[in-house]
Amino acid sequence: MRNSNTFNPFRRLHFYAAWFISPLLLTLTLSGIGFLFYPNVENSLYKEPFFGQSTVSTKQSLDEAVQQLRNQYPDYNIGKISIMSEPYNNRVTISNADGDTRYIFLDHNNQIVAEQNADNTYSNLMRNFHSSLLTGSTFVRYLVELTACWAIFLIVSGVYMTFKKRLLDARNGQRKHPFRLQRIHAILGLIIAIPLVVIVVTGIPWSVFTGSYISSYAQEHPALGRTALKYNPPQSDINEIPWATRSLDQPVSEHAAHGHHETTAAVISEHQQRLRVIIQNAQKENITRPFSIVYPSNEQGVFTVTKGSNTGVTGLDVNPYEETTAYFDQYSGKLIARINFADYGIIGKWFTWGIPLHEGHLFGTANRIMNLLVCLAFLGAIVMGFWSWMKRMKPGESNRPRRINKPWSIGAVLTLFVLGILMPLFGLSLLLILIIETIVYFATRQPEHAA
Structure with a gap:
């Protein structure tokens, strides 16, 4: 029988990832909004200097x-x-x-x-808060990068499940309250999917793991950038x-x-x-x-x-x-x-454009407004996702996605493999999850009885 176990692992990873990284995602998004307008804030705060x-x-x-x-x-x-x-x-x-x-x-x-x-200063405080929660800790920077990587996965898996569950079907808009909230969550996710990926990717220059790798690669290949x-x-x-x-x-x-x-x-x-x-x-x-x-x-x-x-x-x-x-x-x-x-080489030029785009001043006020709208929509999507989950909960039930005890499909494995290659820190964290999944699978698999 053809194995098509893609939806279940994506749904469970999406659910648990959202729970674990949402607190830091909220912090990064709010601090990012604060940094977007640092010139406006500082022009007002520091008129005398x-x-x-x-x-x-x-x-x-x-x-x-x-x-x-x-x-x-x-x-x-x-x-x-x-x-x-x-x-x-x-x-x-x-x-x-x-x-x-x-x-x-x-x-x-x-x-x-x-x-x-x-x-x-306001700009330095917001920058340090956004990158390391004011700790300056390398470990916290790893957590920030890992959160950004899993945010990419949330987007990819969210888009997949939106179409798999047909949440854009007009009839779902007429369904009960929890499903309407889930539909809004899905629509917001689709709208911001591409711009949010761009914002996350252009934050790579600050990352501990991937950023350092790209730096080394670019300097070893001067034609690409020496960034x-x-x-x-x-x-x-x-x-x-x-x-x-x-x-x-x-x-x-x-x-x-x-x-x-x-x-x-x-x-x-x-x-x-x-x-x-x-x-x-x-x-x-x-x-x-x-x-x-x-x-x-x-x-x-x-x-x-x-x-x-x-x-x-x-x-x-x-x-x-x-x-x-x-x-x-x-x-x-x-x-x-x-x-x-x-x-500059292609890498140097990419990041020379990408960093100010991420910070919100590549093309002036319009850039700030665009980033602000994406951040607000992202916050709304997070809230709607948790709200819809809470509305579906019944007394005494956690409403967690149940695990289907069969191997993951080739499509799921390939998708995660590609994301792991593109985001090495995500790939390392994923290896741990796959090991746990494999252990659970063999530990709970029902023995086959001879006829």
Whole structure:
């Protein structure tokens, strides 16, 4: 007899997966909505730092302002300077040996307006909450990625069961309340299936397992991208460097000092070129505001001037086509190398588009609204799914999907195999489930009696 046991395993996996991952799914969706509108929120919350003016009206150069910061914050190192477009104030990022990072805002006279603790800004809090529930734990990041993988399975299995159960049949709309709720759950799932998959997939650059694998593969195959998909969200001194160039080895300044002191702090040398010259040379290369200048990390390092589409900084993101990373000799100020969007491979270009699409600023307000509607529909689908299940429950019954004690169909196995290959962490978790299923199957199989 032909084995067609596809619906039952899909239904049970869909049911139990929904129960286990829904709490984290709700958290990720709500925090994602919060991050979508971080520029709007921060423009309102931080009017003084972003747009305010210092009480000191004397104009000074940017180099003089940097020297003032070195004197005022002797325990901190200058990491980078974000040269913003009007009406935003420029922003200097400083950090100390304890990992404390602060933003210092300079007005049009390059006078200090205000400072912020980087860890407590709205955008950084929402980003860290979305990626690791504010724990910074690698284990939590694994859970987040695993949840995203199983969300893909919920979509695939949900679409299959919608058509298998004929929930779109108009007659089901006339049935009793629980079935109407289930039908709404199915319709919402169908509507958001494709955009939700896109949103989940474009979150891969933040993933611990799959993201690191893609990063390694892309760097081993330069023609595909040399993209830099790191374990953690953008942080600290490389925040504004585009993803596609973040892990590339920086060029070396020609006239480096004799010492070779390896350090992650910005190096300041009496022979180091002034910021004014670096900005002028960047402008000669048609690098327009907004852009960031990352200080050399050692005596052989370079000034890195970047425009990025996924900085996570209000007012600093640009169109993916405008992305560029230029390296300037820290002693002569001359351009050493430059990498533009056109130089990326297919992986680098995909993620350069995908990350801002995921964050909701690839095509402005319309992108945010689209992502918001998808998130709200997803929340509605989750609620409707659980509501319909509760309405079908009878006193004393759990209404759990019963297990059909026969092998899974080839279709079910192939579908899960393909998903497991595309999402390795999902595949590993699935292996555990298949082992348990196999043990239960043989433990409960009825012995065959001879006639």
